[in-house]
């Protein structure tokens with residue numbers, strides 16, 4: 001029998017998506033790829049993100065040569081026309097969004113295969129989730145279970161080094177007096193004629209008024225081919241992993257990448273498999289090339305957080321998207337939507353917004369404690385915040401956005417994902433960065449001309465949700481702190497006077 005054509009979505013670009021073993025596509029299956037313009041037309045994406053996805057798809061098509069039919073169409077449905085109508089069947093690996101899964105499930109001619117690009121199947125996760133007391137899911141328990149199951153960083157039944165969690169070694173502030181970490185730079189790809197062609201198309205579509213973007217595009221900073229992705233992984237493991245752990249949560253204005261891996265883009269495009277990333281990191285520890293705290297920290301990010309987030313996206317169900325436990329409804333201000341870093345005085349926020357504008361990327365602490373925290377403190381609509389992160393980040397996809405933004409960053413699920421809201425006053429940002437010293441505000445000031453918007457915003461947030469948060473044992477002490485503030489009325493008045501003006 002002739003093999004069925006296999007349809008590759010734009011985030012299924014690595015060789016593992018075409019591997020016929022273990023229930024994969026038919027051997028030597030012809031490949032279909034659809035570049036659907038409507039995806040870009042629907043929302044205002046970061047231009048670097050549009051560039052990366054199109055460049056990655058077109059590079060993959062060039063590699064596959066005659067084996068692929070590359071269709072440029074208005075929609076996926078248009079792109080599928082001509083397939084199936086003649087009794088031909090298609091296979092596709094389980095897509096990464098609910099909308100795409102519903103779409104492929106509704107097509108009679110499409111056989112949906114298991115997901116690839118993650119360590120666990122949905123069924124395996126479902127079985128683990130059922131065993132958790134009272135259905136209370138926690139990342140730490142999940143992570144330990146994944147480590148055991150995949151024998152990751154294990155010595156027999158025991159965690160390597162005798163401990164599961166080295167977080168306490170991985171929360172150091174940046175080294176004093178240094179403006180950069182002074183680690184070798186991350187992998188940097190060279191653009192080619194496919195990138196030129198993509199840029200040319202994006203210019204043309206923008207000129208024709210077909211699509212509109214936010215942010216700056218280029219030069220390309222992230223891998224778009226398997227070869228580039230492997231080079232990026234190698235460079236990270238050999239030159240940067242060693243310092244990953246210690247300064248994982250620190251921020252330096254002049255060093256946005258610090259020792260982070262920058263691998264979320266190739267991972268989320270399906271160009272790297274998470275198993276190979278964690279295996280390489282473990283090898284580095286076992287050969288003495290990287291310390292355990294860094295390797296455990298990295299394995300925790302990938303085998304723990306990334307995997308957990310993927311599974312929770314499906315586990316929480318479709319209505320998770322609309323959760324808004326704190327009833328936050330304020331629209332996102334224009335300066336934020338437009339990534340207008342110059343309009344912002346607060347140095348931490350202006351720096352993070354400029355990084356997003358210029359690269360579509362920041363590491364996890366600016367995402368959580370600067371950008372997300374601003375949204376939470378100011379009561380912005382969590383669905384709009386989720387949409388913003390999805391559009392503006394080069395590694396943003398529906399599955400990764402919902403748990404990270406609705407749950408982790410905006411606490412809109414009332415604590416299903418995290419045990420407490422992630423927000424802080426300026427003291428945390430001051431301790432973990434060099435951003436406060438040159439700032440026009442002072443992290444210690446709650447009121448007055450130099451009041452730090454994070455410090456004032458933190459107390460205003462606690463005040464607004466006093467009743468709900470005092471019932472949370474991890475927040476009760478912080479809420480009680482409100483009673484000691486002699487200037488609370490003044491603080492609330494000043495915060496409300498600022499409204500949605502850029503801080």
Ligand code: FAD
Pocket residue numbers: 259260261262263264265267268298301302305306307309362363364365367368372389390393395396397400401404405408409
């Ligand atoms: P590293 O710090 O080097 O970490 C290694 C890898 O771990 C990452 O490449 C990523 O694949 C994985 N990882 C770590 N944490 C998470 C997590 N919470 N969820 C998923 N993967 C994780 N990650 C995305 O991949 N796409 C997103 O759109 C995204 N949005 C986020 C939004 C918010 C508000 C927050 C708090 C986090 C978000 N993250 C997202 C998680 C994390 O910030 C990024 O994965 C990381 O910053 C990417 O940079 P890196 O590759 O250098 O990561």
Ligand code: SF4
Pocket residue numbers: 346347348349425426427429430435436439440441442443452453454455
């Ligand atoms: Fe940010 Fe406040 Fe520090 Fe300024 S003082 S950088 S606003 S935390």
